[in-house]
Amino acid sequence: MTERLGPDAVARAADLLRGGALVAFPTETVYGLGGDATNGQAVAGIFAAKGRPHFNPLICHYPDAEAAFADVRADDRARALAARFWPGPLTLVLPRRPECRVDLLAGAGLDTLAVRVPDHALALALLRDVGRPVAAPSANRSGQVSPTTAGHVLEGLSGRIAAVLDGGPCPVGVESTVLDLTGTGAVLLRPGGVPAEAIEALIGKVGRALPITAAAQTQSLRSPGLMLSHYAPGLPVRLGATGVAADEALLAFGPPLPGAAVTWNLSEAGDLREAAARLFAGLRWLDAEGTARGCARIAAMPVPETGLGAAINDRLSRAAAPRG
Numbered sequence: 001m002t003e004r005l006g007p008d009a010v011a012r013a014a015d016l017l018r019g020g021a022l023v024a025f026p027t028e029t030v031y032g033l034g035g036d037a038t039n040g041q042a043v044a045g046i047f048a049a050k051g052r053p054h055f056n057p058l059i060c061h062y063p064d065a066e067a068a069f070a071d072v073r074a075d076d077r078a079r080a081l082a083a084r085f086w087p088g089p090l091t092l093v094l095p096r097r098p099e100c101r102v103d104l105l106a107g108a109g110l111d112t113l114a115v116r117v118p119d120h121a122l123a124l125a126l127l128r129d130v131g132r133p134v135a136a137p138s139a140n141r142s143g144q145v146s147p148t149t150a151g152h153v154l155e156g157l158s159g160r161i162a163a164v165l166d167g168g169p170c171p172v173g174v175e176s177t178v179l180d181l182t183g184t185g186a187v188l189l190r191p192g193g194v195p196a197e198a199i200e201a202l203i204g205k206v207g208r209a210l211p212i213t214a215a216a217q218t219q220s221l222r223s224p225g226l227m228l229s230h231y232a233p234g235l236p237v238r239l240g241a242t243g244v245a246a247d248e249a250l251l252a253f254g255p256p257l258p259g260a261a262v263t264w265n266l267s268e269a270g271d272l273r274e275a276a277a278r279l280f281a282g283l284r285w286l287d288a289e290g291t292a293r294g295c296a297r298i299a300a301m302p303v304p305e306t307g308l309g310a311a312i313n314d315r316l317s318r319a320a321a322p323r324g
Contacts, residue, residue: 003163004150007122013165014129017042022049022160024139024153025126026167027118029089029175029193030146031153032061032136033161034126040103040277043135048273048308049160050142055276055311057108058135059091059176060115063127068115071100071133077203078181084202087119089176089193106135109280109315112182122167138175139164148173179206233287233298237320241299249290251282251300251316260299262289272308279312283319 005013005023013023020042023034033049035042037060047055062068065082072094074082081090093114096102100113107113115133118124127134138146139153139161147153150166157164177192179199187207188196200206235249243257244250250260254270264282266275286298300316303309 002154002158002161004154005163005165007165007167009165010122010125010129013126013163016162017126017130017134018132020045021162022046023126023162024147024150024157024164025123025136026150026165026170027061027120027123027136028087028170029118029172030148030170031139031150031164032059032118032123032134033139033153033157034061034134034136036130037102037106037133037135040105040281041273043103043105044273044276044308046135046137047276047311049157050137050140054314055105055108055279056137057110057112057114058106058137059178060102060106060113060133060135061123061127062115062117062133063124064117067133068117071097071102072113072115073097075181077186080202081179081199082117085194085198086117087124088117089119089172089174090199091116091176091178091190091192093178093180093182093189095182102133102135103277104280104284105277109283112180114178116176120167120170122165126165146175180209233283233319235287235290235295236297237316238297238299239302239316239320241301244299245296247294247296248299249286249293249295249297251286251298253301253303257299257301261293261295262286266303266312272304272306272312275303276308276312279315 016023020039024031035046091114093112096113140147141156148170150164153164172193175192177194178190180187180189185207189209244260250263252265256263264286266278303312
């Protein structure tokens with residue numbers, strides 16, 4: 001059963017999050033489905049609870065700008081925007097620091113991270129108590145309307161998450177603006193609670209991203225809620241491997257195939273949640289280790305097309321797609 005916690009139960013909600021459980025909580029925009037962003041299995045649980053079809057990057061929430069900028073590289077534009085709009089409904093996409101604490105799955109394996117500081121007293125109290133970045137997409141089943149009350153959350157996720165922290169209705173009711181600052185020019189990836197005009201008044205002209213249909217073809221956007229590019233290994237990827245050659249690096253699922261030059265097992269027990277949590281780290285490790293050992297490719301064993309397996313297979317099919 002999903003607990004419905006009152007606003008005086010922040011400590012209970014924080015304990016659940018630190019323990020790897022999922023807790024929905026209010027922000028000024030919509031209710032977020034929170035999980036410890038440093039815990040790969042907690043992040044995988046977010047995708048499972050939402051029924052999210054792809055491993056889209058998740059927005060990571062922090063109690064203040066200093067905490068956020070410990071995980072990402074902030075330039076003068078980012079610091080100016082944070083000083084003006086944080087706490088508030090603005091998400092900044094910035095390069096990950098090498099020492100970033102956030103699990104790769106939360107950023108969909110990209111070298112960037114979406115971060116924000118919400119403008120909601122209960123959310124900020126929770127984030128301070130947790131003491132870790134909290135990944136939190138909207139607390140609804142994928143494709144459904146975003147929730148602005150605890151009741152909305154329970155309608156879609158009751159029994160799928162540990163708790164919802166009830167802070168009443170969300171005052172803004174639309175998602176945060178998402179701004180990509182990873183290039184020399186700022187790019188608006190998603191309109192939201194902070195108008196583009198207010199951003200431009202502070203940092204100058206802001207570009208507009210490709211339409212989602214065009215982005216799907218180029219796989220060029222980095223925003224939560226849009227079709228995205230993902231980390232692609234340098235080595236080619238071969239799917240559906242039922243045998244493996246001596247010059248191949250093996251991405252195993254379940255009992256590994258014998259004979260590979262090097263192996264990374266997503267889950268020896270065949271657990272899809274564990275596999276999702278280990279996917280991006282495994283691809284990076286196999287790419288580096290396989291390249292060092294002169295491997296010709298990465299061979300990926302089959303993963304069931306059920307639950308999180310669909311998202312894992314979607315990611316693997318992108319990694320295996322022909323290179324332009």
